[in-house]
Amino acid sequence: QVQLVQSGAEVKKPGASVKVSCKASVYTFTNYYIHWVRQAPGQGLEWMGVINPSGDGTFYAQKFQGRVTMTRDTSTTTVYMEVTSLRSDDTAVYYCAREGYGDKTPHFDYWGQGTLVTVAS
Amino acid sequence: QSALTQPASVSGSPGQSITISCTGTSSDVGGYNFVSWYQQHPGKAPKLILYDVTNRPSGVSNRFSGSKSGNTASLTISGLQAEDEADYYCSSYTRSSTRVFGGGTKLTVL
Numbered sequence: 362q363v364q365l366v367q368s369g370a371e372v373k374k375p376g377a378s379v380k381v382s383c384k385a386s387v388y389t390f391t392n393y394y395i396h397w398v399r400q401a402p403g404q405g406l407e408w409m410g411v412i413n414p415s416g417d418g419t420f421y422a423q424k425f426q427g428r429v430t431m432t433r434d435t436s437t438t439t440v441y442m443e444v445t446s447l448r449s450d451d452t453a454v455y456y457c458a459r460e461g462y463g464d465k466t467p468h469f470d471y472w473g474q475g476t477l478v479t480v481a482s
Numbered sequence: 483q484s485a486l487t488q489p490a491s492v493s494g495s496p497g498q499s500i501t502i503s504c505t506g507t508s509s510d511v512g513g514y515n516f517v518s519w520y521q522q523h524p525g526k527a528p529k530l531i532l533y534d535v536t537n538r539p540s541g542v543s544n545r546f547s548g549s550k551s552g553n554t555a556s557l558t559i560s561g562l563q564a565e566d567e568a569d570y571y572c573s574s575y576t577r578s579s580t581r582v583f584g585g586g587t588k589l590t591v592l
């Protein structure tokens with residue numbers, strides 16, 4: 362069974378940075394994109410961006426450009442997302458989600474369990 | 483990119499059918515057959531229930547079905563069960579290669 366296992370909850374102060382990890386297993390890591398989606402408390406889902414583990418290409422939502430960086434480590438099949446200059450409205454659960462490409466159509470077939478990031482002074 | 487428009491809430495009794503709409507534009511929902519739907523129970527990660535407008539992943543009940551007309555996609559749940567009570571989100575691929583979600587719909591089974 363495909364697994365995306367994320368790192369644990371974080372508490373950060375405004376202005377700090379946070380780096381969340383997403384370890385993939387039980388599938389070929391480089392054959393699927395990894396997207397990041399966040400959900401503020403009581404709110405809906407918000408797409409943040411995507412990384413292609415095969416080649417390290419990234420594409421971010423305009424809202425997050427300059428403040429979010431996605432990277433990957435193929436040796437550990439782990440994707441990372443760093444958010445800088447944190448604000449209180451960045452408080453949310455952050456999810457990684459897998460999406461096929463090539464002969465596959467765009468949809469998120471597996472999700473990580475989520476990582477709660479709390480930004481508070 | 484604006485969020486897709488979904489009703490905030492819908493409700494139905496066990497055994498009934500309900501439909502949730504998801505309205506976008508010709509740049510997303512109307513332009514591609516890449517609409518997907520996700521079910522989210524409280525405190526849980528979203529789960530894929532439909533993709534490419536009408537396709538169900540393996541293991542998802544055939545009580546879930548989808549359709550699309552113009553810029554509006556729809557999710558229908560037939561034979562409502564208590565376990566269907568959850569939040570539902572639509573998502574679409576967009577012309578600019580981004581992804582966009584709907585605001586979410588809370589389904590209450592009466």
